[in-house]
Amino acid sequence: MNKKFSIKRRVSLLTATIMISGSLYTISTIAPAYAASTDVKTMYTYDFNPTDQATEQSLFTSASASQVAWQRGSGIGAGDDYVLKGTHIGTDYTAANNAIHLALPQSLPAGYVYKIKVSFYVPSADNQGKSTITGPGVVLNGAYAVNQYKLPANPGTIAMDTWKTVDINTPVMTENLTSVDFRFVTNNAANHPDVWYIDHIEISQIGDPQPVPTWNLNIPSLADTYKSSFLFGNVIEPTQLDSKTTNMYKSYYNVTTPENAMKPLSISSAKGVYNYSGADSIIAWAQENGIQVHGHTLVWHDQSPNWLNKNTDGTPLTRSEARQNLQDYISNVAGHFKGKVISWDVVNEALDGGSLPITDWKAVARKSPWYMAYANGADTTKGESGSDFIYDAFVFARQADPNATLYYNDYNETDAWKREAMGQMVEDINAKWLTDSRNTDPSRKLIEGVGMQSHYNTAGPDPSQVEASIQRFIQAGVKISVSELDAGYRSNDGQASTTLTQEQQVTQANYYAHLFEIYKAYADHIQRVTIWGKADSQSWRNTSSPVLFDTMYAPKQDYYAVLDPSGYLVKQGLAPRSLYDLSVSTPDTNSLIAGLHANIMVNAAAADLGNYKVVAYLAKNGVKCSDEFQIVNGTAKISIPHAPAAGQYSVVVDAFKGSTLHASQAVPLTIIDNNFKVAVNGTNLNYTLDDIGNAVFTPNAKQLDALLNIDSQTVSIDLSDDRNVTGIKFIVPAERFKNVDKTLEFATADGTSKIKTKAIWNNSGKIRLITISAGEVIITNM
Numbered sequence: 001m002n003k004k005f006s007i008k009r010r011v012s013l014l015t016a017t018i019m020i021s022g023s024l025y026t027i028s029t030i031a032p033a034y035a036a037s038t039d040v041k042t043m044y045t046y047d048f049n050p051t052d053q054a055t056e057q058s059l060f061t062s063a064s065a066s067q068v069a070w071q072r073g074s075g076i077g078a079g080d081d082y083v084l085k086g087t088h089i090g091t092d093y094t095a096a097n098n099a100i101h102l103a104l105p106q107s108l109p110a111g112y113v114y115k116i117k118v119s120f121y122v123p124s125a126d127n128q129g130k131s132t133i134t135g136p137g138v139v140l141n142g143a144y145a146v147n148q149y150k151l152p153a154n155p156g157t158i159a160m161d162t163w164k165t166v167d168i169n170t171p172v173m174t175e176n177l178t179s180v181d182f183r184f185v186t187n188n189a190a191n192h193p194d195v196w197y198i199d200h201i202e203i204s205q206i207g208d209p210q211p212v213p214t215w216n217l218n219i220p221s222l223a224d225t226y227k228s229s230f231l232f233g234n235v236i237e238p239t240q241l242d243s244k245t246t247n248m249y250k251s252y253y254n255v256t257t258p259e260n261a262m263k264p265l266s267i268s269s270a271k272g273v274y275n276y277s278g279a280d281s282i283i284a285w286a287q288e289n290g291i292q293v294h295g296h297t298l299v300w301h302d303q304s305p306n307w308l309n310k311n312t313d314g315t316p317l318t319r320s321e322a323r324q325n326l327q328d329y330i331s332n333v334a335g336h337f338k339g340k341v342i343s344w345d346v347v348n349e350a351l352d353g354g355s356l357p358i359t360d361w362k363a364v365a366r367k368s369p370w371y372m373a374y375a376n377g378a379d380t381t382k383g384e385s386g387s388d389f390i391y392d393a394f395v396f397a398r399q400a401d402p403n404a405t406l407y408y409n410d411y412n413e414t415d416a417w418k419r420e421a422m423g424q425m426v427e428d429i430n431a432k433w434l435t436d437s438r439n440t441d442p443s444r445k446l447i448e449g450v451g452m453q454s455h456y457n458t459a460g461p462d463p464s465q466v467e468a469s470i471q472r473f474i475q476a477g478v479k480i481s482v483s484e485l486d487a488g489y490r491s492n493d494g495q496a497s498t499t500l501t502q503e504q505q506v507t508q509a510n511y512y513a514h515l516f517e518i519y520k521a522y523a524d525h526i527q528r529v530t531i532w533g534k535a536d537s538q539s540w541r542n543t544s545s546p547v548l549f550d551t552m553y554a555p556k557q558d559y560y561a562v563l564d565p566s567g568y569l570v571k572q573g574l575a576p577r578s579l580y581d582l583s584v585s586t587p588d589t590n591s592l593i594a595g596l597h598a599n600i601m602v603n604a605a606a607a608d609l610g611n612y613k614v615v616a617y618l619a620k621n622g623v624k625c626s627d628e629f630q631i632v633n634g635t636a637k638i639s640i641p642h643a644p645a646a647g648q649y650s651v652v653v654d655a656f657k658g659s660t661l662h663a664s665q666a667v668p669l670t671i672i673d674n675n676f677k678v679a680v681n682g683t684n685l686n687y688t689l690d691d692i693g694n695a696v697f698t699p700n701a702k703q704l705d706a707l708l709n710i711d712s713q714t715v716s717i718d719l720s721d722d723r724n725v726t727g728i729k730f731i732v733p734a735e736r737f738k739n740v741d742k743t744l745e746f747a748t749a750d751g752t753s754k755i756k757t758k759a760i761w762n763n764s765g766k767i768r769l770i771t772i773s774a775g776e777v778i779i780t781n782m
Contacts, residue, residue, distance in 0.1 A: 488544025
């Protein structure tokens with residue numbers, strides 16, 4: 001039977017490691033201190049007895065790289081004759097893809113701590129050539145991205161031919177317990193068994209129900225607070241798309257990053273095999289709820305299937321083989337999500353082990369499986385190297401999804417050597433792309449952004465190093481995303497804290513405030529800020545309480561420091577960043593007309609603006625589209641002889657201390673095509689504007705005939721609502737007005753002018769120009 005409801009009173013929930021007959025041992029975790037009682041109610045047990053197989057077999061399923069079978073044999077079990085046998089199949093040894101999945105017959109309610117016990121066995125006879133098997137563990141609800149749901153925290157190893165019992169207590173479940181995965185905590189063939197057994201599963205409910213964490217939806221929204229600066233987001237997984245998380249997301253954020261579901265190992269286990277189900281569920285959820293999606297990640301040395309760059313024996317593929325696999329993979333994956341993601345981390349963490357000075361970024365390229373495969377067959381006499389996979393990856397991504405913004409993403413980006421290497425790499429690859437025959441838009445960079453992962457601690461890096469990296473990447477001419485931000489508390493002696501005191505919370509909040517003062521200062525160059533974890537309990541760095549919400553989903557001091565960083569620092573008695581109050585406006589201009597002369601009045605204000613050199617200019621995607629004009633006494637006029645092509649632009653204000661950029665703010669500006677139309681008696685007449693505001697009409701014969709062939713004696717052309725129009729130029733072939741006796745009426749904001757058609761026609765047969773200015777009508781030959 002799989003259900004038991006007997007209540008067992010136990011003296012203590014603390015278990016020790018014990019040995020039974022030299023062959024059975026236990027690992028355990030301690031029950032949370034807040035359990036109000038030690039009553040233990042056994043909810044489910046599974047011993048794999050053949051008498052239960054008919055009713056229980058369907059509850060246990062294998063993943064893509066394993067299969068399961070109920071097996072019977074004398075003494076095969078942990079004290080009995082029955083086991084559930086797991087067998088690895090194929091070449092994929094990823095833990096999640098080899099796990100044995102138990103779907104509970106009925107979910108167990110949230111608010112409780114649960115004890116899970118299970119015994120594992122690895123027979124040496126079926127695992128020849130393997131010496132160290134990484135210890136077993138469990139994953140709750142399939143949540144491989146949630147550290148607290150991956151237990152135990154330190155699984156150790158398992159000796160062969162020896163039963164090992166995993167005995168763990170869950171955290172207080174914030175959601176119903178629906179499933180348990182039994183797995184080995186490794187993705188490597190050498191440390192994962194090919195055959196294993198599990199036995200004696202027992203799931204028990206401990207103590208009284210505890211408070212369930214609840215999101216506060218009444219606090220100010222991060223997305224709304226920063227809507228004029230950058231997108232604000234967090235991570236998500238397919239197992240987290242419940243209504244509570246959805247409501248929280250819609251309240252706080254406007255962009256999401258799949259934490260694991262779009263990584264190569266989650267999508268493709270073998271060549272030609274693609275499973276988009278998890279990632280597709282995130283896309284559908286995001287679209288339904290108005291949340292944008294950033295794709296993470298296409299190319300990485302970790303969490304990637306071997307088929308991409310390795311032979312079955314682990315040796316590197318040849319350069320040509322790896323390149324073809326890279327193209328196939330990116331074409332399939334980026335193509336599948338084309339139009340569904342706003343941006344991609346195309347390449348992740350490709351630099352490693354450098355030091356200053358950096359003279360060639362390729363010298364510090366990580367010797368990853370991708371690098372080794374690309375190096376296998378590289379012609380060094382032609383300048384080829386293992387690092388060429390980076391360029392190829394970006395080209396293939398651009399071809400597969402031309403509208404997505406393409407990012408390079410890395411950690412420790414505040415280290416001086418890495419910031420310089422990243423900057424050089426971006427500059428070098430973008431310069432190469434300019435001469436690539438596949439480049440159909442030379443005005444657009446190949447690498448368009450740098451992702452600063454931003455896994456920090458309160459002990460470092462110093463925010464000044466964050467700013468230095470931002471300045472270097474601006475110099476490289478690309479956008480920036482703060483792609484994986486978390487800032488754990490860590491004391492000066494290196495000690496982390498899972499539960500923060502009020503003083504520690506303030507220390508952490510001050511650190512966040514300094515970061516966000518910098519992000520706000522460079523808002524024109526930052527596209528997105530993503531926090532890497534919805535709450536401390538869901539963070540991969542949960543031991544240092546690194547994100548904005550605590551384990552009960554309550555906003556920490558960090559949250560309020562992020563909402564108003566300078567104000568928070570002032571409340572703590574600390575000085576805000578200089579120019580924290582910089583504001584920029586273009587009071588008289590929010591759009592221009594392509595091709596025409598334009599003047600843009602720009603206002604900038606800040607308490608100590610006079611201590612800086614401040615300039616204003618027009619820009620698009622980080623590229624200047626006008627000269628710089630110095631702001632004096634808070635005002636500048638940007639003069640543009642001919643406005644560039646239609647599109648979205650920014651009026652940018654940069655403040656410099658000496659030659660160092662200190663702040664960069666911008667306001668959006670739209671440039672529209674110089675092509676307008678007005679409806680006249682059912683006919684659309686097109687016109688353009690000239691530099692002095694004349695609406696210039698050049699109707700063809702067909703349009704004129706339709707215009708004049710009406711019963712009304714008056715043909716009205718009304719432009720009074722177009723405030724850009726100060727006069728009219730109407731160019732017509734004179735013969736179209738022969739024998740026509742009507743009145744043309746032209747209306748502008750300055751008034752109405754009329755002219756008889758007979759006055760337009762003459763015997764010359766020449767094209768006639770009707771000019772209307774300040775109410776005066778002039779007709780001339782052209």
